[in-house]
Amino acid sequence: MTPPAEWPTVGLIVPPAGDAVPPEAEGLYPRGVRFAARSLALGELSIAGYGRVIDRVATLARRLREEEGARAVVLMGTSLSFFRGGAFNEELVEVMQGAAGVPATTMSNAIRDALRAVGARRVAVGTAYAEEVNDKLAQFLRSAGFEIAHVHGLGLTDPQAVLRLGEGAVANLALAADSHAGGLSDAVLISCGGLKSLSLSRKVEPVIGKPVIASATAGAWAAVRLVGLSGKSEALGRLGEVPLAA
Secondary structure, X not given: OOOOOOOOEEEEEEOOOOOOOOHHHHHHOOOOOEEEEEEOOOOOOOHHHHHHHHHXXXXXXXXXXXXXXOOEXXXXXXXXXXXXXXXXXXXXXXXHHHHHOOOEEEHHHHHHHHHHHOOOOEEEEEEOOOHHHHHHHHXXXXXXXXXXXXXXXXXXXXXXXXXXXXXXXXXXXXXXXXXXXXXXXXXXXXXOOOOOOOOHHHHHHHHHOOOEEEHHHHHHHHHHHHOOOOOOOHHHHHHHHOOOOO
């Protein structure tokens, strides 16, 4: 279906090669908003890999505004926005807003805001990343006021290997993170926008009895809220119940 002209367009800057909209965005919000994507063509999930592509963010934000009419822009790569720390993450927001002239945010802000929205304080974390990236994530979360109960990473550096993981593997990652935390967390975070997460909260929250926040779904949630939508969706579990004012 061609989205009606009155639906606002949200521009997504995505890590993998190809300008594909992440399935979580349209899966969570099939109506009321249009998504458009531009790719950074990230080659490696590593500090060096992020550094090779991050300078293209301003150009892609501008293209999304000029070519797609985006009314908001989101950098849909968690590690791309936290790998140089919280201050750099905020600089990226300013860069995108300056280039596109519209509201902008990052996936790192999305997971931070989503965790706060569900009342999380002590977090068990599952990621796709290797240790050097996990360390940066832990630093970012602590600087945002969270305690880290445990970080469980898959050690992946190839973006395509991340995309090949099925939803079952991502659910198992969430369960493993919670288990390794020994029941000492009040929420589980799955970090990496490439990890398939559309059904994650609905599958795992009833098992562990606590909120599950994922980069891919939190990013879409934050994106639609930038254009004034509530972000409510049953597929988001606890997060999908949070009112817009939060």
